[in-house]
Amino acid sequence: MSLMKTLKFITTHPLNKHRKIDAVLRFLKWQLASRLIDGDVAFQWINQARLFARLGETGITGNIYCGLHEFPEMAFVLHTTKSADLFIDVGANAGSYTILACAVKGASGISFEPIPNAYQRLLQNIRLNDLSDRVSALNIGVSDREGELLFTTSEDTTNHVIRPGEPMHNVLKVQVSTLDTVLQGRCPTILKVDVEGFESLVIKGAQGTLSNPLLHSVIMELNGSGQRYGFKDDDIRIAMHRYGFLPYEYEPFSKRLQSLNRNTGSSGNCLFIRNEHEVRELIAQAPSVIVNGSKI
Numbered sequence: 001m002s003l004m005k006t007l008k009f010i011t012t013h014p015l016n017k018h019r020k021i022d023a024v025l026r027f028l029k030w031q032l033a034s035r036l037i038d039g040d041v042a043f044q045w046i047n048q049a050r051l052f053a054r055l056g057e058t059g060i061t062g063n064i065y066c067g068l069h070e071f072p073e074m075a076f077v078l079h080t081t082k083s084a085d086l087f088i089d090v091g092a093n094a095g096s097y098t099i100l101a102c103a104v105k106g107a108s109g110i111s112f113e114p115i116p117n118a119y120q121r122l123l124q125n126i127r128l129n130d131l132s133d134r135v136s137a138l139n140i141g142v143s144d145r146e147g148e149l150l151f152t153t154s155e156d157t158t159n160h161v162i163r164p165g166e167p168m169h170n171v172l173k174v175q176v177s178t179l180d181t182v183l184q185g186r187c188p189t190i191l192k193v194d195v196e197g198f199e200s201l202v203i204k205g206a207q208g209t210l211s212n213p214l215l216h217s218v219i220m221e222l223n224g225s226g227q228r229y230g231f232k233d234d235d236i237r238i239a240m241h242r243y244g245f246l247p248y249e250y251e252p253f254s255k256r257l258q259s260l261n262r263n264t265g266s267s268g269n270c271l272f273i274r275n276e277h278e279v280r281e282l283i284a285q286a287p288s289v290i291v292n293g294s295k296i
Contacts, residue, residue: 001015006065013066015292016041018090021100022293031055031159035272042128047077047292048104051096052124058157066294073192073269074100075163075252075296080217081105081190081287088112088209090142090179090202091194097219101190103129104289106289109271110182114141114151114174115159127266141176142195143206160196163228183215187212190219194269197225203239210243216275223268237270245272255283 007024010016015145016023020130024153034041034055040182042050043064062069075199078096081087088097092111102109109131120141126135141149149161162171179202187209193202199220209215218240222233237247247260247269257273257280273279288295 008061009244014071015067015294015296016065019293023065030061040124041167044196045099046133046287046289047102049099050125050128051099052121052128056156057121059096063096063189067294069096070269072124072250072252073271075291076217076219076250076271077190078289078296079252079255080282081107082282083107083247085189086110086186088179088191089195090192091221092122092137093118093194095125095137097192098122098135099125099129099131100132102135107134109135110186111135112135112140112142112182112187113137114139114176115172115251117153119181121279126275138182140182141174142182142202143176144178144201145199146177146181147175148173150174158196160225161229162200166228180206182210183209187214189214190217192219194221196221196290197228197231198224199236200229200231200239201218203236210245213275216273216279217274218272220272221268222270233270240272244274246270246274246276247271248273248276255286257283 010018010027011294038050040054042052045051052061053064059069069073077100077230081101082250085107087101089106089109089111090165092098092113095111097108098111099133101107111122113122122137124136126132150171151171151174152159152170169176193199224233226232249258249260250271
């Protein structure tokens, strides 16, 4: 992301709109500190939760600059997760969502990250927050069957399964399994899926999980990336509807949940909800959280 795009993202972020100068100063402070300090930096995030960061880690540094990089979806996790829950993070990367659900809210978790470098960062963040007894991190991918797939390894948060005909540079063969196979009947209350267009295959391998009434919400990235594998975002919407999930958007400050006519929220994610009444009750009962000086 270019400097101007980064600054625009920071200054227009909902958690920064009344504190733009503070946000820019936070950006400048991080840019300086990350160049002066040799090695990783552990920063205090929300409550007692912490994250390791280094220069260039897009998702993590977005949390430094803005508090919640993906504001509506991350706030939704904060407002709907309970300590008794199981949170599943498919495509966890460095673990921002895992840390939100499990360190800030006290849930148990299972996180999937196929790329070794990102997986090691995920493990570091789990250990940093003393979550090893409640979070299982798996260095595998998720698909519609067990086997092996080739992944890119040099694209940070956008590493993905290699499609036929794609250049074979910086690729890695990775073990994959299905969500149903790994969970063996355990079911989350919230499932987050960020697999750069491979969502349709994840869904095919999660029929038991998606059918379980304990699962009330799915956060899924839908930005057209599925076209590289021959899938459309509408295919996912239709598939999720078969399991009773409908698309919603969430406004964290007012705690407003609203049905969507379109598929995706402002961040490119889609919030699929089943049992709307249950989710609204969770939101209404959720305690406020202070993020970057703002109460949400």
